[in-house]
Every structure is written in C-alpha cells, then in structure tokens.
Amino acid sequence: MNYEEMSDKHLSKLVAESIWLTVGDNLSMLRNNSSATVHDGDGYWLEFSINNPADVWLIIFENKITTEWCFDDDWRATVDNQFQAGAFNRFQSFSKNPLRAAAIVFLKMKDAEKSR
DSSP states (O other), rough: OOGSHHHHHHHHHHHHHHHHGGGGGTTEEEEOSSSSEEESSOEEEEEETTHHHHHHHHHHEEETTTEEETTTEEEEEEEEEETTTSOOEEEEEEEHHHHHHHHHHHHHHEEEEEET
16 A cells, blocks of 8 residues: 555544544544544544654654654655664655654554564
C-alpha cells in the first residue's frame, strides 16, 4: 500500500483500526475532517487523528520511531532494528508533518508483522 499518497483522514482510520482492532466486532468508525472516531460497542467513542501529538506520541514512543528534520520542509520518520539480533529491517517515510511520517512508518511496521 502506498501510504504516502493517502489523505490524513484515511491514514487516521487505518492507524485507529490497527490500534483498536481488539475492540471486537462491534467496532464502527466515523470519519471526520482528518480524524477517525471509533465506537467500541460499549458506548464509548474514541477519537484518533494523526495530526494530534497526544494521539501519535504513544505510537512513536512504544515503537521507538525517530523523527528528524531532513531538508527543506520535510521530516523523516524512521525505525530500524540495527542493534538487535535477526534480519535487518528499516521503515521510513518523509513528510512535511513529522506526525504523519511517524504514522506511515507505524503502518509499514504493521504490514511487515502481518506478512510474517
């Protein structure tokens, strides 16, 4: 999947689905301007946006995703297992929004986990 070409709204939906997939079959979503609102089936609505640092920070922290300014207005988000045993994997993305780049890296990591 080419995440770089997707809208923020679509990326928010995919990340939210990945995070809250364990909610169960009652999962339903509303898509707002750039966020995804998840109804968990128990009466709770949870909103997620890749443009909200409070939503994305935990993903960055738990998955050890680095973000750094790269060139012009672009940021790079990267995660790799350079200092761990096993086959080397690197996922990276470039964007004018570092949170968007981190969300894309997270989705690429999830795709790799599914393919194992």
